[in-house]
Amino acid sequence: xxxxxxxSALGILVAFSSLLGASSCLYDxxxxxxxxxxxxxxxxxxxxxxxxxxxxxxDGSPGCAPCAEHELASNDACVCEEGYQRPTPDxxxxxxxxxxxxxxQEDKDCTDATYDTCHLLDDASGYCTNxxxxxxxxxxxxxxxxxxxxxxxxRPPEGAGKSCATNDDCAGTEATWCDTFVSHVCYVEGxxxxxxxxxxxxxxxxxxxxxxxxxxxxCVDSGTCNP
Amino acid sequence: MMRVSRFGLGAWLLxxxxxxxxxxxxxxxxxxxxxxxxxxxxxxxxxxxPGVDMGAPAATTAATPxxxxxxPTTxxxxxxxxxxxxxxxxxxxxxxxTDESSGDSDTQRKLDLxxxxxxxxxxxxxxxxxxxxxxYPSVNSFAVGNFNLYLSSNLGDSWRALAEVRFMYLPNGAxxxxxxxxxxxxxxxxxxxxxxxEPIRWGGIRIERIYVEHEFNGLLKLQVGQFLTxxxxxxxxxxxxxxxxxxxxxxxxxxxxxxxxxxLQLYGSYFFDPLEIGYHxxxxxxxxxxxxxxxxxxxxxxxxxxxxxxxxxxxxxxGSFYRGGYYDRSAKYVVRNEGxxxxxEYATISKYQELSLGAxxxxxxxxxxxxxxxxxxxxxxxQNGRPRATALKPPQGFQADYRRWGAYGLVGYRLPFVPxxxxxxxxxxxxxxxxxxxxxTAYELGVNYRPTAAVVVKLEYTDWHFSAPxxxxxxxxxxxxxxxxxxxxx
Numbered sequence: 001x002x003x004x005x006x007x008s009a010l011g012i013l014v015a016f017s018s019l020l021g022a023s024s025c026l027y028d029x030x031x032x033x034x035x036x037x038x039x040x041x042x043x044x045x046x047x048x049x050x051x052x053x054x055x056x057x058x059d060g061s062p063g064c065a066p067c068a069e070h071e072l073a074s075n076d077a078c079v080c081e082e083g084y085q086r087p088t089p090d091x092x093x094x095x096x097x098x099x100x101x102x103x104x105q106e107d108k109d110c111t112d113a114t115y116d117t118c119h120l121l122d123d124a125s126g127y128c129t130n131x132x133x134x135x136x137x138x139x140x141x142x143x144x145x146x147x148x149x150x151x152x153x154x155r156p157p158e159g160a161g162k163s164c165a166t167n168d169d170c171a172g173t174e175a176t177w178c179d180t181f182v183s184h185v186c187y188v189e190g191x192x193x194x195x196x197x198x199x200x201x202x203x204x205x206x207x208x209x210x211x212x213x214x215x216x217x218x219c220v221d222s223g224t225c226n227p
Numbered sequence: 228m229m230r231v232s233r234f235g236l237g238a239w240l241l242x243x244x245x246x247x248x249x250x251x252x253x254x255x256x257x258x259x260x261x262x263x264x265x266x267x268x269x270x271x272x273x274x275x276x277p278g279v280d281m282g283a284p285a286a287t288t289a290a291t292p293x294x295x296x297x298x299p300t301t302x303x304x305x306x307x308x309x310x311x312x313x314x315x316x317x318x319x320x321x322x323x324x325t326d327e328s329s330g331d332s333d334t335q336r337k338l339d340l341x342x343x344x345x346x347x348x349x350x351x352x353x354x355x356x357x358x359x360x361x362x363y364p365s366v367n368s369f370a371v372g373n374f375n376l377y378l379s380s381n382l383g384d385s386w387r388a389l390a391e392v393r394f395m396y397l398p399n400g401a402x403x404x405x406x407x408x409x410x411x412x413x414x415x416x417x418x419x420x421x422x423x424x425e426p427i428r429w430g431g432i433r434i435e436r437i438y439v440e441h442e443f444n445g446l447l448k449l450q451v452g453q454f455l456t457x458x459x460x461x462x463x464x465x466x467x468x469x470x471x472x473x474x475x476x477x478x479x480x481x482x483x484x485x486x487x488x489x490x491l492q493l494y495g496s497y498f499f500d501p502l503e504i505g506y507h508x509x510x511x512x513x514x515x516x517x518x519x520x521x522x523x524x525x526x527x528x529x530x531x532x533x534x535x536x537x538x539x540x541x542x543x544x545x546g547s548f549y550r551g552g553y554y555d556r557s558a559k560y561v562v563r564n565e566g567x568x569x570x571x572e573y574a575t576i577s578k579y580q581e582l583s584l585g586a587x588x589x590x591x592x593x594x595x596x597x598x599x600x601x602x603x604x605x606x607x608x609x610q611n612g613r614p615r616a617t618a619l620k621p622p623q624g625f626q627a628d629y630r631r632w633g634a635y636g637l638v639g640y641r642l643p644f645v646p647x648x649x650x651x652x653x654x655x656x657x658x659x660x661x662x663x664x665x666x667x668t669a670y671e672l673g674v675n676y677r678p679t680a681a682v683v684v685k686l687e688y689t690d691w692h693f694s695a696p697x698x699x700x701x702x703x704x705x706x707x708x709x710x711x712x713x714x715x716x717x
Binding site: 008012015024025026027028029031032033034035037039040043044045046047048053054056057059060061062063075076165180184 | 444447495506577580606610611616624628630659662
């Protein structure tokens with residue numbers, strides 16, 4: 001006669017062994033990331049490979065998001081290929097027209113029907129652009145300086161929007177500050193909040209937005225400092 | 228345009244690390260919760276031993292003079308506690324306090340209320356410019372940490388119920404980083420309409436456990452509800468008066484096993500003289516963002532097996548495991564069928580499978596107490612279930628699969644003429660899941676003094692050593708803590 005107690009003990013032993021046996025190891029130190037990711041030992045995280053950046057999948061789940069057409073993954077951001085610019089921060093990379101930004105000394109140097117105006121700079125150099133624009137109408141990453149009269153499409157500062165990991169990557173350009181927090185691109189820094197030294201853009205006080213952590217002013221696209 | 232939400236990350240990490248290294252309430256326990264023989268008599272009628280494993284079988288009480296207990300005590304793991312503690316319920320006493328030997332009467336249904344609380348003061352022995360001065364919680368402050376209340380009742384016919392709730396000042400004063408890097412403090416101040424609208428602050432209540440239990444026999448007892456995960460020593464016997472030190476070891480507070488689970492627990496024990504062999508088996512929702520909802524319908528299971536003998540003092544050796552899934556998701560309402568139906572759409576936030584293993588030892592011999600635990604936890608994230616990693620600096624990415632582990636050892640000696648126990652704790656923690664938390668080793672030295680059976684006074688010095696700076700740089704700064712605590716049972 002088998003006692004209830006003995007049967008119980010046997011059942012428990014079997015259940016315990018089965019559950020423990022089903023608990024196989026989950027961790028593989030040589031395979032710690034998803035297929036399109038690679039483990040970065042220095043950071044201790046999985047980083048995206050190929051032309052993708054850390055973002056979300058179409059279903060909203062976390063994953064490596066592919067960069068769009070004419071974009072390259074660089075420093076955790078999708079930046080435009082050479083010769084392309086974003087007309088707006090969230091816009092697609094568009095081809096910079098050949099005639100836009102050509103060096104010039106006077107209007108007659110600008111032979112293109114659209115970009116027929118030579119905008120002269122303080123150092124007596126100039127570039128071909130168009131006038132009479134409104135906000136958001138400029139091509140190739142140029143920004144409409146509506147403060148000027150007549151309004152014109154202002155060339156982005158050299159280096160602005162360049163992919164960077166540190167300020168060193170921005171050195172030697174007009175945009176010397178690297179946003180290492182989110183966008184990982186170079187910005188022009190040190191603008192005056194009450195001036196117009198961000199042609200076509202606006203001067204943004206980061207100390208306000210960061211709660212005092214970052215005491216700096218930078219040129220950003222109009223309307224994006226306090227959206 | 229720079230979006231500054233990332234600035235919050237630093238503060239989050241600060242809070243994460245400081246919490247994980249320090250902020251856990253001192254709700255640990257060294258008191259034994261040893262399972263009992265199936266032949267053990269019923270638990271005493273006196274409320275006993277807040278903080279010990281309320282669900283543990285009342286085994287060794289068979290040899291323990293519990294009936295004479297005058298009131299709540301802080302009886303601990305000391306096997307031969309002083310004579311003044313002899314009258315106290317044995318440390319393994321089941322806290323289902325009502326007498327089962329009587330019939331199913333109104334007397335049986337009485338509700339027993341008892342509990343514990345603690346009061347702590349701590350300060351850091353570090354330079355003024357040390358960042359721990361600003362990130363370690365409750366520094367140089369008087370703080371009531373735990374105020375836990377137990378409610379137990381014998382429901383008759385081998386049915387019993389137990390609940391434990393913790394009253395908290397929280398969420399008042401809790402900080403959380405916002406998108407701009409500010410540590411935003413929760414303020415629960417409201418105007419009291421019962422007076423002259425004077426400002427008062429409200430706090431919260433945390434359900435530590437609540438379950439009903441039926442005992443089929445000594446080998447088969449079933450709990451349903453929310454229970455403390457039966458692993459190791461410290462997690463189950465968590466009351467601050469019953470434990471030796473002030474803070475639970477990091478490997479316990481870091482929850483390599485989930486602290487609690489909602490589901491079923493089967494447990495029992497059997498004697499093979501001189502050995503007692505006991506087990507716990509659990510089936511639960513597992514770890515998750517919501518206690519009462521299992522998003523992935525993936526039930527977790529686990530268990531603990533232990534062997535105990537009184538042949539040489541009291542020696543318990545145990546092993547525990549847990550296997551389960553975690554799934555967190557966001558949801559949004561969507562309109563379907565041309566506007567005739569409102570549905571929900573889910574997006575995964577985090578999803579993984581995890582395995583935890585633990586081993587523990589506790590040996591009480593004469594006036595000596597030796598105990599230790601080693602715990603491992605590993606996870607494997609689903610594809611597209613990896614949450615974004617909290618990286619302060621490039622590159623950005625996702626949480627990698629990880630294996631974290633830790634261990635601690637405690638040695639204490641109860642002095643013969645005064646109710647004082649000097650003790651030493653050494654612990655180590657390796658937490659690759661949190662880059663801001665570098666591998667750390669702590670050396671703790673303390674004394675545990677019991678002026679009465681229900682009151683414990685502790686003084687503890689802790690010296691943390693970090694083997695790397697960690698992503699937030701905390702490991703570059705020494706951390707030395709001097710803390711004192713009064714804990715009492717009521």
